[in-house]
Amino acid sequence: MKFKIRYSLFFRFFWTLVALSVVPMAISAFFFVATYHARIADRVSQAVASELLQNAAIQFFLIFLFVLIIATFAAYLISRNISRPLRTLTDAARRIGEGDLNIKIHITRKDEIGTLGEFFNEMVGNVKEVQERQAVISQLKSEFISIAAHQLRTPLSVMKWSHQILLDGDVGEIPPKQREMIEKADLANESMIKLVHNLLDAAGIEEGKFGFKFEEMDIVSFLKNLCEQKKLLAENKQVVLKLGSGVSGTGNITGDAERLSMAIGNIIDNAIRYTPSGGTVEVDMKIEPSAIIVSVADTGIGISAEDRERLFTKFFRGASVRHLETLGTGLGLFIAKNVISSHNGMISVESEKGQGTTFFIRLPREHPPEKMPVAKSFESFVRGI
Amino acid sequence: MAQDEGSSLPIASMLKHGEIKILVIEDDKFLRELLVGKLKKEGYATTEAVDGEEGLGAAKKDPPHLIMLDLVLPGADGFEILQDLKNNPNVSKVPVIVLSNLGSREDIDRALSLGAKEFLVKAHHTPQEIVDTIKKVLDASYFQK
Numbered sequence: 001m002k003f004k005i006r007y008s009l010f011f012r013f014f015w016t017l018v019a020l021s022v023v024p025m026a027i028s029a030f031f032f033v034a035t036y037h038a039r040i041a042d043r044v045s046q047a048v049a050s051e052l053l054q055n056a057a058i059q060f061f062l063i064f065l066f067v068l069i070i071a072t073f074a075a076y077l078i079s080r081n082i083s084r085p086l087r088t089l090t091d092a093a094r095r096i097g098e099g100d101l102n103i104k105i106h107i108t109r110k111d112e113i114g115t116l117g118e119f120f121n122e123m124v125g126n127v128k129e130v131q132e133r134q135a136v137i138s139q140l141k142s143e144f145i146s147i148a149a150h151q152l153r154t155p156l157s158v159m160k161w162s163h164q165i166l167l168d169g170d171v172g173e174i175p176p177k178q179r180e181m182i183e184k185a186d187l188a189n190e191s192m193i194k195l196v197h198n199l200l201d202a203a204g205i206e207e208g209k210f211g212f213k214f215e216e217m218d219i220v221s222f223l224k225n226l227c228e229q230k231k232l233l234a235e236n237k238q239v240v241l242k243l244g245s246g247v248s249g250t251g252n253i254t255g256d257a258e259r260l261s262m263a264i265g266n267i268i269d270n271a272i273r274y275t276p277s278g279g280t281v282e283v284d285m286k287i288e289p290s291a292i293i294v295s296v297a298d299t300g301i302g303i304s305a306e307d308r309e310r311l312f313t314k315f316f317r318g319a320s321v322r323h324l325e326t327l328g329t330g331l332g333l334f335i336a337k338n339v340i341s342s343h344n345g346m347i348s349v350e351s352e353k354g355q356g357t358t359f360f361i362r363l364p365r366e367h368p369p370e371k372m373p374v375a376k377s378f379e380s381f382v383r384g385i
Numbered sequence: 386m387a388q389d390e391g392s393s394l395p396i397a398s399m400l401k402h403g404e405i406k407i408l409v410i411e412d413d414k415f416l417r418e419l420l421v422g423k424l425k426k427e428g429y430a431t432t433e434a435v436d437g438e439e440g441l442g443a444a445k446k447d448p449p450h451l452i453m454l455d456l457v458l459p460g461a462d463g464f465e466i467l468q469d470l471k472n473n474p475n476v477s478k479v480p481v482i483v484l485s486n487l488g489s490r491e492d493i494d495r496a497l498s499l500g501a502k503e504f505l506v507k508a509h510h511t512p513q514e515i516v517d518t519i520k521k522v523l524d525a526s527y528f529q530k
Binding site for chain 2: 145149150153154156157158160161162164165168170171193196197200
């Protein structure tokens with residue numbers, strides 16, 4: 001029971017009843033004493049007078065005891081009569097608060113409490129209806145998204161597999177010129193696949209905003225693995241991908257390794273993609289008391305000041321990038337920013353046109369309890385779309 | 386690189402003799418043909434099923450060594466089929482690789498918790514990568530015990 005006993009209904013009734021009974025008692029006692037002094041005290045003997053007084057005192061004391069007992073009893077009955085239905089309502093309200101809407105309270109009384117009960121039942125019915133409708137809408141949305149993803153990807157995977165089987169030479173050798181053409185078609189197809197993936201991501205469906213799994217992780221081994229994965233991409237582009245001297249020892253943070261690998265991976269991908277052959281991309285980190293700062297520095301084409309402002313918005317691609325004719329969806333950094341902010345982190349960029357670009361990703365080492373990253377449930381996420 | 390890795394597995398000698406049976410449950414005819422073609426070329430014996438019920442029947446009749454399962458299927462969906470497979474003592478031990486174009490974490494978690502060994506998004510893997518995964522799963526399920 002949350003409330004203190006002296007605030008309970010029982011004690012309120014008890015004190016009220018005691019007060020109500022004691023006041024007439026006190027008045028009667030006052031009159032008795034007054035009468036005694038005025039009329040009786042000097043007419044009877046000392047012995048009789050003291051006996052009378054004693055009798056009166058005992059009488060009043062017994063009456064007082066009787067009042068206490070009656071008051072206790074009456075207060076108990078009245079408060080029980082009121083507080084029982086109230087307790088039922090309190091329990092029901094608490095269960096609703098906990099999310100259980102399958103509640104109907106049975107109050108048959110016709111008084112004010114009965115009316116309250118009726119309204120309560122009506123309200124629960126309405127809330128339940130709204131909630132059911134929401135659930136259906138969420139379900140529809142989530143099905144729609146799944147179906148859209150599936151329908152978009154099916155033809156893309158047909159093309160991908162056909163290209164690959166042709167390129168693998170499974171259905172006969174193909175001349176170099178045709179191979180080149182198929183490779184180009186496949187590259188375009190890949191960018192389409194990536195676009196679908198990124199769109200789902202940007203909507204937060206597949207990897208984005210919901211379902212984060214935060215765990216203790218070591219950022220040093222994480223960065224080493226990530227660079228290992230990107231090595232091939234860098235080699236193909238003839239860009240040197242290296243780890244800075246800060247990437248050593250251990251550095252623990254609380255984070256979702258998969259999402260961070262996508263976020264920081266996107267940044268490394270970009271750095272490699274926009275650095276001309278012979279350039280360098282360096283991934284480094286710095287441990288500060290409250291945060292770990294990961295940096296990705298390239299010797300690429302750089303980003304102009306006006307482009308820097310819109311860098312992290314959806315579908316934005318820099319002016320200098322667009323005429324490089326590289327593949328890109330304009331979603332990579334948008335996703336990266338979302339992932340980093342879900343980690344209570346910050347992403348910033350320094351760049352000099354033609355000199356290169358450095359991205360800084362600040363990841364707090366500890367999260368204050370109220371800002372502790374929590375996984376959003378799929379339901380609550382879909383509702384927000 | 387992936388192929389070198391594959392040939393070092395003990396599975397390689399069995400493959401030469403076409404001893405490994407794979408059941409492919411996939412409703413898209415062309416995708417099924419592409420995958421089955423690739424698997425045959427790699428030396429697997431394959432059985433095909435166009436929907437879940439047919440796949441379930443085929444698996445019970447002649448338990449394969451591995452099942453490739455699509456999720457979006459006419460009739461019962463892949464999750465139901467996966468559950469049925471895992472509840473059937475004859476085939477519950479057969480490793481299942483889910484190969485679908487669904488890919489939300491919810492779907493992935495659901496398939497893995499129902500007992501799938503791997504979840505591959507079709508559009509994200511080439512036939513060769515799928516074959517490599519099959520080899521790894523077979524090796525882990527049959528040869529590393």
